[in-house]
Amino acid sequence: MQGKIFPESNARDLGKEKRLTQVIxxxxxxxFLVGVTYFVAAVINYVKWPDVSGTWLETHFRWQIKTFWYSxxxxxxxxxxLFLFIGYVILTANxxxxxxxxxxGWIALSEDRPVS
Structure with missing residues:
Protein backbone atom coordinates (compact mmCIF):
# COMPACT_ATOMS: atom_id res chain seq x y z
CA MET A 1 0.00 0.00 0.00
CA GLN A 2 2.91 2.32 -0.42
CA GLY A 3 1.87 5.57 -1.94
CA LYS A 4 -1.71 5.37 -0.69
CA ILE A 5 -2.75 8.34 1.37
CA PHE A 6 -4.76 7.81 4.53
CA PRO A 7 -6.19 11.27 5.35
CA GLU A 8 -8.26 10.12 8.32
CA SER A 9 -5.19 8.72 10.06
CA ASN A 10 -3.80 12.26 10.33
CA ALA A 11 -7.10 13.71 11.51
CA ARG A 12 -7.43 11.63 14.68
CA ASP A 13 -5.39 9.83 17.27
CA LEU A 14 -5.04 6.13 16.43
CA GLY A 15 -3.37 5.10 19.69
CA LYS A 16 -6.25 2.88 20.81
CA GLU A 17 -6.54 1.21 17.41
CA LYS A 18 -2.78 0.69 17.22
CA ARG A 19 -2.79 -1.02 20.63
CA LEU A 20 -5.64 -3.24 19.45
CA THR A 21 -3.64 -4.17 16.35
CA GLN A 22 -0.70 -5.09 18.62
CA VAL A 23 -3.02 -7.26 20.68
CA ILE A 24 -4.16 -9.05 17.54
CA PHE A 32 1.27 -21.49 18.82
CA LEU A 33 0.72 -22.22 22.52
CA VAL A 34 -3.06 -21.71 22.81
CA GLY A 35 -4.69 -22.36 19.45
CA VAL A 36 -8.01 -20.70 20.19
CA THR A 37 -6.37 -17.25 20.29
CA TYR A 38 -5.94 -17.45 16.52
CA PHE A 39 -9.70 -17.52 16.07
CA VAL A 40 -10.23 -14.81 18.69
CA ALA A 41 -7.81 -12.58 16.75
CA ALA A 42 -9.76 -13.13 13.52
CA VAL A 43 -13.08 -12.30 15.20
CA ILE A 44 -11.61 -9.09 16.63
CA ASN A 45 -10.31 -8.19 13.15
CA TYR A 46 -13.77 -8.46 11.64
CA VAL A 47 -15.59 -6.76 14.52
CA LYS A 48 -13.17 -3.82 14.76
CA TRP A 49 -12.58 -3.37 11.02
CA PRO A 50 -14.84 -0.26 10.85
CA ASP A 51 -12.68 1.45 13.50
CA VAL A 52 -9.59 1.34 11.27
CA SER A 53 -11.25 1.67 7.87
CA GLY A 54 -9.56 4.37 5.82
CA THR A 55 -6.45 4.51 8.01
CA TRP A 56 -3.01 2.99 7.60
CA LEU A 57 -3.99 0.43 10.22
CA GLU A 58 -6.49 -1.02 7.77
CA THR A 59 -3.54 -2.53 5.90
CA HIS A 60 -2.59 -4.40 9.06
CA PHE A 61 -6.10 -5.73 9.51
CA ARG A 62 -6.13 -6.95 5.91
CA TRP A 63 -2.70 -8.53 6.44
CA GLN A 64 -3.87 -10.27 9.61
CA ILE A 65 -7.08 -11.55 8.02
CA LYS A 66 -5.24 -12.86 4.95
CA THR A 67 -2.74 -14.53 7.23
CA PHE A 68 -5.58 -16.22 9.09
CA TRP A 69 -7.51 -17.49 6.07
CA TYR A 70 -4.54 -18.66 4.00
CA SER A 71 -3.02 -20.41 7.00
CA LEU A 82 -0.37 -35.94 6.44
CA PHE A 83 -0.45 -39.59 5.45
CA LEU A 84 1.85 -38.51 2.63
CA PHE A 85 5.19 -36.90 3.35
CA ILE A 86 4.02 -33.72 1.62
CA GLY A 87 1.61 -32.96 4.46
CA TYR A 88 4.48 -32.45 6.88
CA VAL A 89 6.23 -30.18 4.41
CA ILE A 90 3.06 -28.12 3.90
CA LEU A 91 2.43 -27.78 7.63
CA THR A 92 6.04 -26.81 8.31
CA ALA A 93 6.00 -24.23 5.51
CA ASN A 94 2.66 -22.91 6.79
CA GLY A 105 3.45 -7.05 10.36
CA TRP A 106 4.41 -6.33 13.96
CA ILE A 107 7.65 -4.65 12.88
CA ALA A 108 5.79 -2.43 10.40
CA LEU A 109 3.26 -1.57 13.11
CA SER A 110 6.00 -0.66 15.58
CA GLU A 111 7.43 1.69 12.94
CA ASP A 112 4.01 3.33 12.42
CA ARG A 113 3.81 2.34 8.78
CA PRO A 114 1.36 0.33 6.67
CA VAL A 115 2.18 -3.24 5.83
CA SER A 116 2.04 -4.44 2.25
Whole structure:
Protein backbone atom coordinates (compact mmCIF):
# COMPACT_ATOMS: atom_id res chain seq x y z
CA MET A 1 0.00 0.00 0.00
CA GLN A 2 2.91 2.32 -0.42
CA GLY A 3 1.87 5.57 -1.94
CA LYS A 4 -1.71 5.37 -0.69
CA ILE A 5 -2.75 8.34 1.37
CA PHE A 6 -4.76 7.81 4.53
CA PRO A 7 -6.19 11.27 5.35
CA GLU A 8 -8.26 10.12 8.32
CA SER A 9 -5.19 8.72 10.06
CA ASN A 10 -3.80 12.26 10.33
CA ALA A 11 -7.10 13.71 11.51
CA ARG A 12 -7.43 11.63 14.68
CA ASP A 13 -5.39 9.83 17.27
CA LEU A 14 -5.04 6.13 16.43
CA GLY A 15 -3.37 5.10 19.69
CA LYS A 16 -6.25 2.88 20.81
CA GLU A 17 -6.54 1.21 17.41
CA LYS A 18 -2.78 0.69 17.22
CA ARG A 19 -2.79 -1.02 20.63
CA LEU A 20 -5.64 -3.24 19.45
CA THR A 21 -3.64 -4.17 16.35
CA GLN A 22 -0.70 -5.09 18.62
CA VAL A 23 -3.02 -7.26 20.68
CA ILE A 24 -4.16 -9.05 17.54
CA UNK A 25 -0.57 -9.77 16.51
CA UNK A 26 0.08 -11.02 20.05
CA UNK A 27 -2.97 -13.29 19.87
CA UNK A 28 -1.78 -14.67 16.55
CA UNK A 29 1.65 -15.35 18.04
CA UNK A 30 0.15 -16.87 21.19
CA UNK A 31 -1.82 -19.30 19.05
CA PHE A 32 1.27 -21.49 18.82
CA LEU A 33 0.72 -22.22 22.52
CA VAL A 34 -3.06 -21.71 22.81
CA GLY A 35 -4.69 -22.36 19.45
CA VAL A 36 -8.01 -20.70 20.19
CA THR A 37 -6.37 -17.25 20.29
CA TYR A 38 -5.94 -17.45 16.52
CA PHE A 39 -9.70 -17.52 16.07
CA VAL A 40 -10.23 -14.81 18.69
CA ALA A 41 -7.81 -12.58 16.75
CA ALA A 42 -9.76 -13.13 13.52
CA VAL A 43 -13.08 -12.30 15.20
CA ILE A 44 -11.61 -9.09 16.63
CA ASN A 45 -10.31 -8.19 13.15
CA TYR A 46 -13.77 -8.46 11.64
CA VAL A 47 -15.59 -6.76 14.52
CA LYS A 48 -13.17 -3.82 14.76
CA TRP A 49 -12.58 -3.37 11.02
CA PRO A 50 -14.84 -0.26 10.85
CA ASP A 51 -12.68 1.45 13.50
CA VAL A 52 -9.59 1.34 11.27
CA SER A 53 -11.25 1.67 7.87
CA GLY A 54 -9.56 4.37 5.82
CA THR A 55 -6.45 4.51 8.01
CA TRP A 56 -3.01 2.99 7.60
CA LEU A 57 -3.99 0.43 10.22
CA GLU A 58 -6.49 -1.02 7.77
CA THR A 59 -3.54 -2.53 5.90
CA HIS A 60 -2.59 -4.40 9.06
CA PHE A 61 -6.10 -5.73 9.51
CA ARG A 62 -6.13 -6.95 5.91
CA TRP A 63 -2.70 -8.53 6.44
CA GLN A 64 -3.87 -10.27 9.61
CA ILE A 65 -7.08 -11.55 8.02
CA LYS A 66 -5.24 -12.86 4.95
CA THR A 67 -2.74 -14.53 7.23
CA PHE A 68 -5.58 -16.22 9.09
CA TRP A 69 -7.51 -17.49 6.07
CA TYR A 70 -4.54 -18.66 4.00
CA SER A 71 -3.02 -20.41 7.00
CA UNK A 72 -6.33 -22.17 7.68
CA UNK A 73 -6.50 -23.25 4.03
CA UNK A 74 -2.92 -24.60 4.02
CA UNK A 75 -3.44 -26.15 7.45
CA UNK A 76 -6.38 -28.12 6.09
CA UNK A 77 -4.46 -29.14 2.96
CA UNK A 78 -1.50 -30.16 5.10
CA UNK A 79 -3.70 -32.05 7.51
CA UNK A 80 -5.44 -33.93 4.72
CA UNK A 81 -2.11 -34.95 3.20
CA LEU A 82 -0.37 -35.94 6.44
CA PHE A 83 -0.45 -39.59 5.45
CA LEU A 84 1.85 -38.51 2.63
CA PHE A 85 5.19 -36.90 3.35
CA ILE A 86 4.02 -33.72 1.62
CA GLY A 87 1.61 -32.96 4.46
CA TYR A 88 4.48 -32.45 6.88
CA VAL A 89 6.23 -30.18 4.41
CA ILE A 90 3.06 -28.12 3.90
CA LEU A 91 2.43 -27.78 7.63
CA THR A 92 6.04 -26.81 8.31
CA ALA A 93 6.00 -24.23 5.51
CA ASN A 94 2.66 -22.91 6.79
CA UNK A 95 4.06 -22.47 10.30
CA UNK A 96 7.12 -20.62 9.00
CA UNK A 97 4.87 -18.44 6.84
CA UNK A 98 2.64 -17.53 9.80
CA UNK A 99 5.66 -16.57 11.92
CA UNK A 100 7.00 -14.49 9.02
CA UNK A 101 3.67 -12.67 8.59
CA UNK A 102 3.29 -11.91 12.29
CA UNK A 103 6.88 -10.66 12.61
CA UNK A 104 6.82 -8.51 9.45
CA GLY A 105 3.45 -7.05 10.36
CA TRP A 106 4.41 -6.33 13.96
CA ILE A 107 7.65 -4.65 12.88
CA ALA A 108 5.79 -2.43 10.40
CA LEU A 109 3.26 -1.57 13.11
CA SER A 110 6.00 -0.66 15.58
CA GLU A 111 7.43 1.69 12.94
CA ASP A 112 4.01 3.33 12.42
CA ARG A 113 3.81 2.34 8.78
CA PRO A 114 1.36 0.33 6.67
CA VAL A 115 2.18 -3.24 5.83
CA SER A 116 2.04 -4.44 2.25
Missing amino acids: YALQAAS ILWGIVGGLT TIWIVYRVVI
